[in-house]
Amino acid sequence: MNRFLPLLLLISGALCVAQSGSIPAPTNTPGQEYPRILPDHSLIFRIKAPDAQNVQVQMGKTYDMTKDADGVWSVTVPPQVVGFHYYSLVIDGATVSDPASMSFFGANKMSSGIEVPESDADAAYYTVQDVPHGEVRQFRYYSKVTETWRRAFVYTPPGYDNGVTRYPVLYLQHGGGEDEHGWVIQGKADIILDNLIAEKKAVPMIIVMDKGYAVAADKKPYVQAPGEPVDMNRAFSLLAFEKVMISDLIPAIDRSYRTIPDRDHRAMAGLSMGGAQTFYIVLNNLDKFAYLGGFSGVPGGNGGPVINTKTDFGGVLADADVFNKRMKLAWFGIGTEEPGTMSQGMQAFREAITKAGIKYVYYESPGTSHEWLTWRRDLKEFTPRLFKEIK
Amino acid sequence: MNRFLPLLLLISGALCVAQSGSIPAPTNTPGQEYPRILPDHSLIFRIKAPDAQNVQVQMGKTYDMTKDADGVWSVTVPPQVVGFHYYSLVIDGATVSDPASMSFFGANKMSSGIEVPESDADAAYYTVQDVPHGEVRQFRYYSKVTETWRRAFVYTPPGYDNGVTRYPVLYLQHGGGEDEHGWVIQGKADIILDNLIAEKKAVPMIIVMDKGYAVAADKKPYVQAPGEPVDMNRAFSLLAFEKVMISDLIPAIDRSYRTIPDRDHRAMAGLSMGGAQTFYIVLNNLDKFAYLGGFSGVPGGNGGPVINTKTDFGGVLADADVFNKRMKLAWFGIGTEEPGTMSQGMQAFREAITKAGIKYVYYESPGTSHEWLTWRRDLKEFTPRLFKEIK
Numbered sequence: 001m002n003r004f005l006p007l008l009l010l011i012s013g014a015l016c017v018a019q020s021g022s023i024p025a026p027t028n029t030p031g032q033e034y035p036r037i038l039p040d041h042s043l044i045f046r047i048k049a050p051d052a053q054n055v056q057v058q059m060g061k062t063y064d065m066t067k068d069a070d071g072v073w074s075v076t077v078p079p080q081v082v083g084f085h086y087y088s089l090v091i092d093g094a095t096v097s098d099p100a101s102m103s104f105f106g107a108n109k110m111s112s113g114i115e116v117p118e119s120d121a122d123a124a125y126y127t128v129q130d131v132p133h134g135e136v137r138q139f140r141y142y143s144k145v146t147e148t149w150r151r152a153f154v155y156t157p158p159g160y161d162n163g164v165t166r167y168p169v170l171y172l173q174h175g176g177g178e179d180e181h182g183w184v185i186q187g188k189a190d191i192i193l194d195n196l197i198a199e200k201k202a203v204p205m206i207i208v209m210d211k212g213y214a215v216a217a218d219k220k221p222y223v224q225a226p227g228e229p230v231d232m233n234r235a236f237s238l239l240a241f242e243k244v245m246i247s248d249l250i251p252a253i254d255r256s257y258r259t260i261p262d263r264d265h266r267a268m269a270g271l272s273m274g275g276a277q278t279f280y281i282v283l284n285n286l287d288k289f290a291y292l293g294g295f296s297g298v299p300g301g302n303g304g305p306v307i308n309t310k311t312d313f314g315g316v317l318a319d320a321d322v323f324n325k326r327m328k329l330a331w332f333g334i335g336t337e338e339p340g341t342m343s344q345g346m347q348a349f350r351e352a353i354t355k356a357g358i359k360y361v362y363y364e365s366p367g368t369s370h371e372w373l374t375w376r377r378d379l380k381e382f383t384p385r386l387f388k389e390i391k
Numbered sequence: 392m393n394r395f396l397p398l399l400l401l402i403s404g405a406l407c408v409a410q411s412g413s414i415p416a417p418t419n420t421p422g423q424e425y426p427r428i429l430p431d432h433s434l435i436f437r438i439k440a441p442d443a444q445n446v447q448v449q450m451g452k453t454y455d456m457t458k459d460a461d462g463v464w465s466v467t468v469p470p471q472v473v474g475f476h477y478y479s480l481v482i483d484g485a486t487v488s489d490p491a492s493m494s495f496f497g498a499n500k501m502s503s504g505i506e507v508p509e510s511d512a513d514a515a516y517y518t519v520q521d522v523p524h525g526e527v528r529q530f531r532y533y534s535k536v537t538e539t540w541r542r543a544f545v546y547t548p549p550g551y552d553n554g555v556t557r558y559p560v561l562y563l564q565h566g567g568g569e570d571e572h573g574w575v576i577q578g579k580a581d582i583i584l585d586n587l588i589a590e591k592k593a594v595p596m597i598i599v600m601d602k603g604y605a606v607a608a609d610k611k612p613y614v615q616a617p618g619e620p621v622d623m624n625r626a627f628s629l630l631a632f633e634k635v636m637i638s639d640l641i642p643a644i645d646r647s648y649r650t651i652p653d654r655d656h657r658a659m660a661g662l663s664m665g666g667a668q669t670f671y672i673v674l675n676n677l678d679k680f681a682y683l684g685g686f687s688g689v690p691g692g693n694g695g696p697v698i699n700t701k702t703d704f705g706g707v708l709a710d711a712d713v714f715n716k717r718m719k720l721a722w723f724g725i726g727t728e729e730p731g732t733m734s735q736g737m738q739a740f741r742e743a744i745t746k747a748g749i750k751y752v753y754y755e756s757p758g759t760s761h762e763w764l765t766w767r768r769d770l771k772e773f774t775p776r777l778f779k780e781i782k
Contacts, residue, residue: 029500030604049485051444071484089487093462094440096480096487103494103501109420110494110501128531128540136529138581140519149519161552161647190529213421256552 025101027084027115032100034074041079041116045089045098048072052092059087059114081337082118083373084186086111104186107177113186118373124195126188126376131198132158136190139208141252145243147217150210152249153180154257155190157197157204166258168265168387169206171245172379173274175297180211182271186372192379202383203390208253212274214240242281246288264328267386269293271375275332276301283313286326291386293331295378296338296370301345309356320357331382333363335374342370361385416492418475418506423491425465432470432507436480436489439463443483450478450505472728473509474764475577477502495577498568504577509764515586517579517767522589523549527581530599532643536634538608541601543640544571545648546581548588548595557649559656559778560597562636563770564665566688571602577763583770593774594781599644603665605631633672637679655719658777660684662766666723667692674704677717682777684722686769687729687761692736700747711748722773724754726765733761752776 022036022044034046045057050071057063057075065073086106088095097103103110117123134157143150157167172189174182183189189207196202254261268289270278275297282292299307309317317323330353334346353360363381368374413427413435425437436448441462448454448466456464477497479486488494494501508514525548534541548558563580565573574580580598587593645652659680661669666688673683690698700708708714721744725737744751754772759765 031499047485049483052483052485053442053444055485089485091482091485091487092440092443094438094443094446094480094482094487094490096482096485096490097494097501099485099487099500101501103488108422109490110488110492130533133531138527138575140524142521162649184529258553 023117025114026117027102027113028100029102034100035098035114037114037116038076041082043077043080043114043116044074045077046072046074047089047091047098047100049091054090054092056090057087058090058095059085062090080116081367081369082116083368083371084113084115085369085371086113088112105179105181106186125380126191126195128191129195129198131194133194134158134160134190134197136184139253139256141248141256143214143244143248145216145240145248146214150214150244150248151180152208152210152253153184154209154253155193155207156257157206158194159204160206160258164258165204166260167204167206168267168390169208169253169257169259170291170383170386171208171210171250171266171268173212173268173270173277174209175270175272175274179213180209182372183207183209187376187379189379192376193383196380196383203387205383205387206253206257206259208249210245210249212241212270212277214244216240216243241277242284245281246285250288263288263290265290265387265390267291267293267329269295269331269379269382270297271295271378272297272301272370280313283316286316290326290328291331292327292329293378293382294333295375295382296334296342296346298332298346298349300349301342303341303345306348306352309352309358317353317356317358320359324357324359327359329385330358330360331363331385332360333365333374333378333381335365335368335370337367337369338374339370414508416505417508418493418504419491420493425491426489426505428505428507429467432473434468434471434505434507435465436468437463437465438480438482438489438491440482445481445483447481448478449481449486450476453481471507472758472760473507473513474759474762475504475506476760476762477504479503496570496572497577516771517583517586519582520586520589522585524585525549525551525581525588527575530644530647532639532647534605534635534639536607536631536639537605541605541635541639542571543599543601543644544575545600545644546584546598547648548597549585550595551597551649555649556595557651558595558597559658559781560599560644560648560650561682561774561777562599562601562641562657562659564603564659564661564668565600566661566663566665570604571600573763574598574600578766578770580770583767584774587771587774594778596774596778597644597648597650599640601636601640603632603661603668605635607631607634632668633675636672637676641679654679654681656681656778656781658682658684658720660686660722660770660773661688662686662769663688663692663761671704674707677707681717681719682722683718683720684769684773685724686766686773687725687733687737689723689737689740691740692733694732694736697739697743700743700749708744708747708749711750715748715750718750720776721749721751722754722776723751724756724765724769724772726756726759726761728758728760729765730761 022038024033025035036044055065055073063075063077065075067073089098098112101112104113137154139152139154268278268282275294282289365374365377413429415424416426427435446456446464454466454468456466458464480489489503492503495504528545530543530545659669659673666685673680756765756768
């Protein structure tokens with residue numbers, strides 16, 4: 001019965017007394033004591049690599065590790081802001097995930113992630129509580145645009161089963177290099193909505209989380225000519241995700257779930273790349289959506305050209321009065337610790353739409369960076385403003 | 392708009408003409424050309440590690456990689472049997488996942504996996520087809536045994552929503568070092584059932600996939616005394632998973648889903664460690680289950696002591712006639728290429744229950760090892776024999 005011993009040892013290991021003053025990261029694999037988080041939010045990383053010449057932690061910056069007599073490399077990384085941070089180890093030039101951490105799909109690969117925790121009180125809204133729980137469901141649908149079966153995750157609110165109520169729908173997108181797992185795993189979207197709904201801060205809604213990439217069946221991706229600015233409308237159109245959403249996903253969701261299938265009960269939001277996608281897709285399809293949210297993500301949000309509010313999107317922003325009546329909510333958020341290009345892009349975008357007379361709500365997440373804690377907070381602030389007419 | 396360029400390049404990369412005679416592994420991250428699979432099922436692995444002294448692939452055996460002038464290490468691993476194989480890279484003594492591969496929870500960590508494909512025809516039953524699809528749902532429930540919220544995945548068959556039908560339930564467990572993701576991701580359980588149900592080979596059923604570990608709230612894990620054989624009943628009881636299933640999970644499922652909540656419509660099966668757990672839990676709770684399946688997993692299945700059919704499990708196997716009437720199906724399977732300890736353990740177990748007059752069905756998966764292709768086949772063979780009285 002030797003195969004059970006590792007399990008028993010693992011569980012015993014998890015019960016060890018923690019190193020004084022520090023805790024294992026909540027994102028570690030079961031039973032792993034490292035990475036550890038110190039009270040000041042500095043982080044200790046360790047890995048056994050007895051024959052390596054050079055081992056580093058990459059988390060924004062690069063931190064050199066040092067080797068002890070047992071071949072274990074370690075480093076204490078200076079204090080980090082709270083929230084979820086992707087990171088990698090570099091072992092003699094090979095960039096790999098930390099085997100002691102869970103992996104998360106980001107940067108187009110399985111990446112290590114470390115959650116630097118907030119206080120329990122601050123984290124309560126994305127912590128599982130003793131409230132009714134909705135479900136996250138894996139939903140398969142066929143896309144005529146891509147001629148493939150695709151998979152989205154769908155949050156259904158508590159009480160969905162065995163009911164007859166119809167619900168409004170939020171389409172919620174991940175960032176560049178992430179996929180449809182992002183909002184479920186890193187974002188904890190279902191937990192946040194369960195808690196908001198239990199407190200009656202948000203109305204029960206369905207949330208659809210798809211992968212924001214698509215290649216049309218003709219397999220012609222958008223290719224930028226050398227030196228030419230990226231044409232976002234063209235890029236997104238040819239990348240086919242907009243077509244997938246409008247032609248395939250929304251109809252499939254409306255067929256398969258008890259939705260209220262009209263624009264007044266349909267919202268779209270996304271983070272980073274997904275925020276920019278949201279802006280383009282909603283403004284190109286105002287007959288389909290009445291609410292939009294950009295979480296650390298707007299057109300030009302990372303140093304691109306500022307939008308032209310007179311001519312972009314077929315000119316729907318040109319008459320602010322008309323636009324403000326059609327859009328029930330335009331909502332934008334950013335973390336105060338985001339890199340300069342992000343905050344400058346958001347600033348330039350806000351100046352452009354403010355000057356054009358576009359009404360919007362703006363939120364800054366204090367002390368957080370371009371990462372999932374900012375976006376969890378965004379979701380918590382954004383969703384209570386949706387579908388307010390529903391009792 | 393620089394942040395979109397990697398995405399565009401990634402998609403372009405994915406469209407490159409494949410190296411002649413080989414294909415990228417289907418388990419690679421999007422756009423990765425390596426690992427590659429040759430027609431004879433030998434495998435090419437690559438990783439850039441310019442400063443490393445020694446890089447290896449660990450996949451059962453250990454294979455040394457060699458470095459080229461660009462610092463890229465590679466190796467061609469001899470032909471492997473079809474199916475899903477966990478593997479790791481060892482870089483100067485550090486055991487890590489391959490950044491070019493998706494990661495899968497196995498060996499108590501995120502591990503690389505490579506799927507060596509069968510023919511399309513052989514793989515059809517676990518490939519998404521144009522048939523009605525069920526859902527896999529994330530289900531949260533509170534365990535009084537562990538005093539924690541737990542999460543299981545629940546497959547609901549096509550047509551579950553908006554129906555009134557009640558369904559039988561299969562509880563389906565992963566192997567040692569894996570978790571509740573195993574049957575969903577590596578096992579493709581939902582696809583297999585969708586296809587079997589569409590062909591009317593299996594009746595529509597609910598499948599519940601939980602994590603087969605638990606620590607009771609008093610946090611007293613089972614500890615084996617030195618030199619003492621592992622007491623499986625005690626281990627499983629104290630590890631608390633049996634109690635979680637019987638006291639918490641099954642009642643929560645029967646409250647939350649349209650089940651037929653009696654023993655005649657409840658089955659349990661599992662693979663490897665989960666197969667042994669199944670045998671113990673079902674035999675200790677014959678009032679709860681009428682069907683059991685052990686996929687490459689039975690008591691004593693990996694070199695442990697052979698069961699005593701007269702005295703173990705309170706003697707329920709001692710009178711074969713009584714037992715054979717109570718158990719509607721006892722089903723065991725193994726792959727023909729499994730390691731000797733596995734096949735010998737299965738052989739000794741079968742001899743013991745055959746001698747005791749226990750009726751069972753036995754299946755051998757041709758040409759597969761102790762891995763998920765064996766267990767997908769087991770699921771395909773096992774589930775059509777369940778709940779046959781349902782029209």
